[in-house]
Structures are given as structure tokens and as C-alpha cells.
Amino acid sequence: MRLHKQAPWPRRLFTEIHWIRNLDAQAVIKRTRSITRVCLVLSLIIIASCDLGPSNRATGAAQQILHLGNGTEPKDLDPHIVTGVTEHNIISALLEGLVTEHPKTLQPQPGVAASWSLSEDGTRYTFKLRDNAYWSNGDRVTADDFLWSWQRLLMPTLAGEYAYQLYPIVNAAAFNKGELNDFSQVGISAPDPQTLIIDLAYPTPYFLSLLSHFSTFPVHKDTVLAHGKKDERGTLWTRAENFVGNGPFVLEEWRLNYLIKVTKNPFYWDQESVALNEIRFYPIDNAQTEERMFRTGALHIASSIPADKIASYQQNHPEKISINPYLGTYYYRFNVTRGPLVDPRVRRALSLAIDRQILVDAITKGGQIPAFSFTPPNTQGYQPPSGILSYDVGLARQLLADAGFPNGKGFPTLELLYNTSDGHRRIAVAVQQMWKEALNITIALSNQDWKVFLDRAQSLDYDIARAGWIGDYADPNTFLDMFVTDGGNNQTGWSHPQYDQLIAKAAAQADQSSRYKSFYKAEELLLNDSPIMPIYTYTRVQLMHPEVKGWLANILDHHPYKYVYIEPIAVNE
Amino acid sequence: MTATQLKSAHSNTDYDSYSLWREASYRLKKNKMAMLGFWTLLALFVIAACTPWLAPYAYESQNLALGASPPSAQHLLGTDIHGRDLLTRLMYGSRVSLLVGFAATAVSLVIGVLWGTIAGYIGGRIDTVMMRIVDILYALPFMIFIILLMVVFGRSFLLLFLAIGLVEWLTMARIVRAQVLSVRKQEYIDAAIVTGLSHWQIIYRHVMPNILGPVIVYVTLTIPSVILLESFLSFLGLGIQPPQSSWGVLISRGVESMEEYPWLLIFPGLTLSITLFSLNFLGDGLRDALDPRTAKS
Numbered sequence: 068m069r070l071h072k073q074a075p076w077p078r079r080l081f082t083e084i085h086w087i088r089n090l091d092a093q094a095v096i097k098r099t100r101s102i103t104r105v106c107l108v109l110s111l112i113i114i115a116s117c118d119l120g121p122s123n124r125a126t127g128a129a130q131q132i133l134h135l136g137n138g139t140e141p142k143d144l145d146p147h148i149v150t151g152v153t154e155h156n157i158i159s160a161l162l163e164g165l166v167t168e169h170p171k172t173l174q175p176q177p178g179v180a181a182s183w184s185l186s187e188d189g190t191r192y193t194f195k196l197r198d199n200a201y202w203s204n205g206d207r208v209t210a211d212d213f214l215w216s217w218q219r220l221l222m223p224t225l226a227g228e229y230a231y232q233l234y235p236i237v238n239a240a241a242f243n244k245g246e247l248n249d250f251s252q253v254g255i256s257a258p259d260p261q262t263l264i265i266d267l268a269y270p271t272p273y274f275l276s277l278l279s280h281f282s283t284f285p286v287h288k289d290t291v292l293a294h295g296k297k298d299e300r301g302t303l304w305t306r307a308e309n310f311v312g313n314g315p316f317v318l319e320e321w322r323l324n325y326l327i328k329v330t331k332n333p334f335y336w337d338q339e340s341v342a343l344n345e346i347r348f349y350p351i352d353n354a355q356t357e358e359r360m361f362r363t364g365a366l367h368i369a370s371s372i373p374a375d376k377i378a379s380y381q382q383n384h385p386e387k388i389s390i391n392p393y394l395g396t397y398y399y400r401f402n403v404t405r406g407p408l409v410d411p412r413v414r415r416a417l418s419l420a421i422d423r424q425i426l427v428d429a430i431t432k433g434g435q436i437p438a439f440s441f442t443p444p445n446t447q448g449y450q451p452p453s454g455i456l457s458y459d460v461g462l463a464r465q466l467l468a469d470a471g472f473p474n475g476k477g478f479p480t481l482e483l484l485y486n487t488s489d490g491h492r493r494i495a496v497a498v499q500q501m502w503k504e505a506l507n508i509t510i511a512l513s514n515q516d517w518k519v520f521l522d523r524a525q526s527l528d529y530d531i532a533r534a535g536w537i538g539d540y541a542d543p544n545t546f547l548d549m550f551v552t553d554g555g556n557n558q559t560g561w562s563h564p565q566y567d568q569l570i571a572k573a574a575a576q577a578d579q580s581s582r583y584k585s586f587y588k589a590e591e592l593l594l595n596d597s598p599i600m601p602i603y604t605y606t607r608v609q610l611m612h613p614e615v616k617g618w619l620a621n622i623l624d625h626h627p628y629k630y631v632y633i634e635p636i637a638v639n640e
Numbered sequence: 641m642t643a644t645q646l647k648s649a650h651s652n653t654d655y656d657s658y659s660l661w662r663e664a665s666y667r668l669k670k671n672k673m674a675m676l677g678f679w680t681l682l683a684l685f686v687i688a689a690c691t692p693w694l695a696p697y698a699y700e701s702q703n704l705a706l707g708a709s710p711p712s713a714q715h716l717l718g719t720d721i722h723g724r725d726l727l728t729r730l731m732y733g734s735r736v737s738l739l740v741g742f743a744a745t746a747v748s749l750v751i752g753v754l755w756g757t758i759a760g761y762i763g764g765r766i767d768t769v770m771m772r773i774v775d776i777l778y779a780l781p782f783m784i785f786i787i788l789l790m791v792v793f794g795r796s797f798l799l800l801f802l803a804i805g806l807v808e809w810l811t812m813a814r815i816v817r818a819q820v821l822s823v824r825k826q827e828y829i830d831a832a833i834v835t836g837l838s839h840w841q842i843i844y845r846h847v848m849p850n851i852l853g854p855v856i857v858y859v860t861l862t863i864p865s866v867i868l869l870e871s872f873l874s875f876l877g878l879g880i881q882p883p884q885s886s887w888g889v890l891i892s893r894g895v896e897s898m899e900e901y902p903w904l905l906i907f908p909g910l911t912l913s914i915t916l917f918s919l920n921f922l923g924d925g926l927r928d929a930l931d932p933r934t935a936k937s
Contacts, residue, residue: 355896375708375721375900422704429704430721489896496882497722500702512882 122364128614128633130344136357136369137348139486139517140324144305146281147220147227150521150556152537152624155281157348160329160628161312162284165194165213165263166275170630171619173541175275179208179285179313179336180263189270189577194263201334202287203310203317210257216285218250224298228525228555229282231548232539235271235574269575276540287311315341315629324350342617342632352488352517361610367633368618369610374432374490377608386613390434391620395537395605396441396546399483399498402527403598404560407478412470414597417531418456419463420505421498423602430493433608438601441536441593442546442586449543449583455594456601460505467506475507482511485533486520494602495533524558534558535605538623543586544573550593561598664929674925677918684915688734697725699732700883708901718903720893726904729885730911736886737912740801740870741863747805749859752812757843757851759813760820771817774810782807787878800879804866815858819851853927860923864916887912 123134141154146162149155167178181197200208220227223245233239237254241247254266267274277283286304290311295302303309310318315338316329327348331341349366351357354373361369372380372388380388401408401417408414423437436443440451464474472478483499485491492514499510510531515523524532536556538545548554548570552562566589573585593599607624617630668674687694696716703723711718717726759770777785789803823829823846832842871888873879880886887908894905 373897375897379900425704429707429723492882493721497702497704500700500722500883503700 124364124367124612124614124636127367128636131342131633132345132347133343133368133615133628133631133633134347134366135349136351136360136366136371137327138350138370139352140350141327142518142521143301144310144318144321145300146284146286147216147225147229148300149281150228151517153350153517157327157329158281158284159314159625160316160346161310161314161318162281162286163314163335164280164284165196165278168279168625168627170617170625170627171621173276173621173623173625175279178279179213183275190267192265192267192274194265196261196263197336198261199336200313201336202313203332203334204287205334206287206289206311207260208285208313209260210263211260212285212288213263214255214257215288217255217283218253219286219291219297220282221250221253222298225300226555227282229280231551231554232277232280232282234548235267235269235274235277237266237268270577271574272577272579273540273542273544276542280539285313287313316343316346319345326350337629341629343628346628352486354489358610361612364612367612367615371490372433372608372610374430374493377432380610387610389607389609389611389620391607391609391624392622393537393605393607393624394443394446394541394622395535396438396443397435397494397533397535397602397605398438398441399600399602400524400529400532400534400559401598401600402529402531402560404527406481406530407470407472408481408530410470411596412466413472414600415595416463416466416470416506417502418597418600419459419466421501421600421602422458424458426494426497427603430497431490431603434606435603436606438604439594440590441599441601442543442590443538443604446538446543446546447541448579449586451543452587452591452594455591463505467508472508478506478508480509480511481530482513483531483533484513484515484520484523484529486517487514491533498602527558527560532558534599537605541622543583543590544570547586547589547593548574550598559598561596563592563596566592664926668925668929671925671929673921674929677921677925680914680918681922684734684918685738687731688738691731691735695728695731697728699724699728699885701725708897708904710901710903717907718901720904721897721901724883726890726907729890730887730908733885733887733890733908734911736880736884737867737870737888738915740804740886741867743801744804744808744866744870745859745862747801748808748812748862749855751805752809753816753855755809756813756816757820757847760817761824761839761843761847763821763824767817771814774813778810786873797880800870800873804869804873808862808866812855812858812862815854816851819854820847823847823850849930852930856923856926856930860919863919864912867912867915 126132127134135156137156138153141149141157142151143149144154144158144161146158149158163178165178165180166175168174169176179196179200180194183192183194185192196208196210202208217233219225221230221233221239221243223243230243238247238252239254242250242253256264258264290304290309291297294304294309307318307321312318312332315332315335317332318327319330320326320328328345330345331343332338335341351360354371357366357369358372358376360366377388401414403409403414427435427437439453439456442449442451444451467475483495485495492512495512499512502508502510523529524534536546536549549556550561551557551567551570569585569589569592573582573589576582576585607620611618614634614636616632616634618626701724703719706719706723708721709715709719715725715727717730719725720729755770755774759767786803786807789799789806793799829842829846832846837845868888870879870886871892874881874886874889880889890908891905891912894908898905
């Protein structure tokens, strides 16, 4: 042991660390004691740190602050360039369109427009704007704001993914495609600051629903122009210190990857019916973390739940978990512009080779329904074609062989892109193996952060990409019009003239059954050509503490915040 | 000095070093914990090498209908959520983890020891320059450094070793340099210079044996950290990709569902812990056994 004194410091240190070797009984006891002491102190610290005062649930109930898990960090808060549910959840607190939605039935309710009328032939809407609608800086919300905002959305140079939402308006499509440069020819006019007249190219039964979608929300002209050009994406006007909105809440704080805080807007016309003082959105893309925060009372509502925990919640806390129908489809996009996926036979082979039933039973576990069409069955009475897709490995092999890859021979390794999440990875791993076993082809998995993922999908920089589409309104059109040629949310490169015609024809038809017939034919084309591979129809699996009221289940999972409030709770959890 | 005398002096050193190694192995064999570590590691290596013949299932074959099942007669360590045999995946994972652990550490060992020895032995301005380079590299956020390397050179298994090794050698270089500095000042180095040994001979015969202890201990600490680093890289999508597995990946998957399926975390965690303990025991034993100063006492 003499050596210890001479040893340079690293050796002394390492001897200390590796004391187990020196089986000197006394020393061991002494050290065990000191370790016990350290453990004791540590556990005290842990216990002390656990008691950080009342939970978010308790303070939330007392002060009407709603804490929401919101999936991932939003791409932006500019309503004209975002597409995600995450962004929707925040924007619908900050901005308000001409109409709003009933929290349960989703029927149009007066928003910025106090009233409206529709002409006999169903093509001219006249909106009367309320005189007490204000922006959060005190400016009046006028018809010009809508005119300006919709022009912005339709500008070809902005390339808004959702621009096609306004296509029912006369000449809107032509303006968006750059065929028409004069915006005054588009069927929107504002004869006075409180009147907005919209001329539709054809009667559109779901048009009012479009107006409660965030893409048709107005933006504050001066604020946008103060931080960039009108058609510039990603400028600083959406930062917390700049944002001016007209919704029930104002953007108070935006800390990247940590928190978005919105507080009650004193200028909001209906602020008396807003019960909540504050909403905090937490971007948590890890379902485990989110569930843990929910359990400890840091969140009122979790946006997702790990599939493994669904069963135990249903058993132990049935009041906190709900599973509801959700108008949305989980699917994979195929990039039809490159590689073997150019061939529709290959795409169909991939789609036929996966067993959707076992995926929902064993992986997602939330009562999801295997999807063999893109539009969920029974969307407003519409029944999509069935029987085109199925689980048919034999046919899949045959199609792949016809395409020149018998038994997967010569098939290149394709990349399957998904945004980082355990749930998406599990499905991808299962699908990867199904394709391997059924078709003997190799797929590499690649996960990316949400913003990168969206950019790569939009610029067609992928082979196969995971996607999910939630209906924006209850009509098959919200699913089918996105695959028209160059549609902003098409993002597969797929284009079929006959499909475009059918969608346009459906739009022009007033009669519901002939409209649905056109949709049916269009969807047949879509499924046969398979630029996409539907996997399952979503269900909304949600964790919510029971004291949250006014948050009502509906198929779009829209929850207008002005109806939400928190009941007082006993502070013992 | 005559040629005969020189020769005898040399043969004398030869004899000494031979006896050092023999004595070291003798002392190592007496150290029970170290030998336990050694045999455990050897067993792990043999299993990893023979995995393709030993593994009960294919590592990627799924049984979704079975799903996650606890240990049973068919699946000794249970199955994961895709119904894949955990034992098989652990065995295949050990190939990746041990290979990355040892190969990347070897890269860092070679670079670090060379760099540190040269800097410490030559000293002066060269030492200053070399150590400032190390400082600069230290200042780079090492994750970004690795990601940059992987992005520039593409994703490959071989590069994974190299990238991790290239980052991990910095601490090694510092430790080695500090040791060399202290050894360099000893009288027997002066004596060796007086006897006319070349610098390389001095480094090889006198400096190296004296710094072996800390180096070996540090190596045993680097291997586990590299194994964990690999799992982090895989998580970021830069390391190995599914359906392949490594210990780190298995552990991070196990954490996802540790409340529902604890065996998915316990067994990979246990395997990694056993490996780390074995490495530490063996490293400790080697350090004591190889220390030339212990030999004389």
C-alpha cells in the first residue's frame, strides 16, 4: 500500500474508484457506511425536489390555465404556410376566421362575420362583419383584411400548401396557378369595411366549413409587411413580440422546443365567454415523456399515448382515457417521380403486401381500423371503393415480377422516411419486415425532425414517406382534392388528368349522390395507381384529466378554446 | 565501452522485460476478480463470434401476433413488441457493440498514446502546439464533430468506428502526456540517455511500461462510453439502423416500455453491466500486474 503515496493522481483516483478489489473488511465497512450516507442524502434531495409545490393541474384549476401536450415543435405560426395538426392547435387560439365551429356538432357559428346570406343559386355569399371585431393591437378587423389575406394565400410566389382551399371561388385557381395576374377578377370583393362578398364558381356545400379552417384566417397586414414581403415565407412576424392576432388568445411567449404560451386577448369580441386565462402548449414528441407528465399532473391533456399503455389506462383510469372516431388516414406516400416507384405495379405490390389488420392489433392497439381506401368509410355518408386494396401477397409478388423484379431481384434499397416518434418507428419496422418477407426487398429506415421531414416531403426528396391526413372538414373532398396535379398537399409527384377532371366535376355538382359518384370514380383511380398506401383509419386516443370541461369529442378533433374551462379540483394528486 | 559490454547490457534489458511480462501474467492469474472478468469477456467474445450458428432465431424475424411476451421456454429472454426473440437480438447486438467498443477504442488508443507520448517526451514548443490542438478539438462540440464526419463521409459501419475513435482520443492524449511528463523527469531516464539508448528505445522500454497502468484503466472506461455513444448515434439515425440492433439500441427501446415489459430493459441492461464490470476488473488487475514498480516491491 506504500505505493499509494507515491502514485501520481490518476492512479490514486482509480484505486479509490476500484476499491472493491481491496477486500479489506474494515475498509469495506467504512466505505459501505459512507455510501449509505451518500445514498441517504441523495434520496433526501430527490424527495425534496419532488415537492416543488402544487402541480400544474392544481394551479391550472385555480387560475384557469390549460396545459396541453402538443406533439412536436410547430413549423411556423403563419396560417398560410403551415399544414400540421400541431400548428392548427395553436393558430386556432390566436386567429379567427369568418365563421367558427360548434364545439360538438362542428356546425358553422358566427365568428368575425356576425351573419351571412347565400344567394338562391348557391354561388354568392354575403358576409356582414361584426363591428366589434378587433386585432390584438386595437385595430378593427375589416373586410379588407380578408381580401388581403386571401390574396396572400393565393399568391403563386407564396406557394401556400393550402391555397387550393379557396379554389371554389371564381378565378381563384387561375390566380394561384399564375394564369391570371389581376386579383380584382377573383370573386372576392369588399364594397365596404363590414361587407365581404364571395362569388363561387359552383355551389360548394362545405364552403362555410372551409372558412373555419386556419388557412382562410386573416393575418394582420401591417405586421406581416413590417417584417418582410407579402409573399415571403418564414419571416419574423410570427414571433411572440411581433404577432398580432384576432383570436381569443394572444401569443405571449414562444420558447423553441419548450413552450408556447398564449394569454386571453382583451380585444377579442367575445372575450366574456372565454373562461381560460392562459393556455400553455408543450412540444413533446416523445409519447413516454408526455404520458409521464400527464400522470404527474403537469399536463391536462396529452396529445398522444404510448400504445403499450392504452390497455392499462382503460383498466385503471377509464375516466382519463377516451377513444373516439377520428376523420383521418395514416398512410405512406410513394415518390412516383424516381426509382422503381415510377411503376404503378410496384406501388400496388407494396400496398398489397402488408397486413394492416395485424398492424393495428399488435402495434397501434388503439382500436384503429385497417384502411383499404384513402377516404375513411362513411365520411358524411360517402362509401369509398372497396376491394381494390387487400392483403394479397400472391398478387403482390406477381405484380412485382411483372414490373421486372421477380422475387425482389434487382430491386434497389429504398429509404422509408418518417418523423421521429416511437409510434412511427414501430410501424415502419413492422412494414419493413413485411415487405422483406413478402417481396424480398430491402428498405432502409430514416427518421427526421418534423421541420426537416416536412421540407423533404414537400420537395419530393424521399422514396417512401410516412404521412397522416386529418380531414379539415367533414366531406370526402378534403381527402380527395389534395391529390390533384400539383396540389400543395399532394407531395407524391402523382398526376392524372382524369382524376383532376373527376374532382373538378364533383365540385361542380350540386346533387350529393352524383358528387359522391364522381368521388368514387376518382378514388378508384387513386387506389389503382397507388401513389399512396393507406394503412389505417385513425382513432383519437386521448388522455385528459376529468376536470377539463367543454372539450368535446368530435370527428375532426377540433376544440374551440373559448368553450373550454377547468373545474376546481381537490389538490391531493 | 566495448561492443561486448553493450550487447550484454542489451540482453540484460531483454531479460528484464521478459521477466516483467511473465511476472505480470503470474500476478494477473492470482487475481481472482481479474480472471473472472477475463473469462467472462472471452465468453462474450466467443458467443458474439459464433452468433450466426448459436442464435435460436433470425434477428429480424417478427411475430407480430405474439408481440411482447415474457421469458418462456421458446424465448428464454422473452420477445419485444414486434415479437422478435430478445436473446437473438442481444447476441447480434453484442457483435455490433463489442466491435464498435473495441475497434473505436483501439483507434483512440493508437492516436492518443502516440500523440501524448510525443508531446510529453519532446516537450517544449512542440508540446505546446500539440496540446493546444487538443484543446481546440476539445472545444468543438463533439456530437457536431461526429455528425459532420458522418455527413461528409456518408453512413458506413467502418466510419462509425473511425468517427468515434477520432473523438475519443483527446482525453487519452492528455492522460498519456501527463504521465510521460512525470516519468520523463525520473533519474532512470537520464541514466538511459547516458547509456546511449535512442529516444524510441527509451520510450519503448522505459516510458511505455510506466504509463501502462493509467492507460489500461482509461481504456476500460472508454469502451463502455463508446458502446453508449453508439446507441446515441443510432438514435439520431447516424449509427446502425433497424432492424439491426446493438446493446445501446436495445436498452433505449427497453426504456420506452419498461413499465409494461420490464424484461426488455432488464436483460440488455444486465448484459451491458456484466460487460462493464468484467472490463473494470480486468483493467484493474492488468494495471496492478503490469506496474513495473509493483514488480520490484
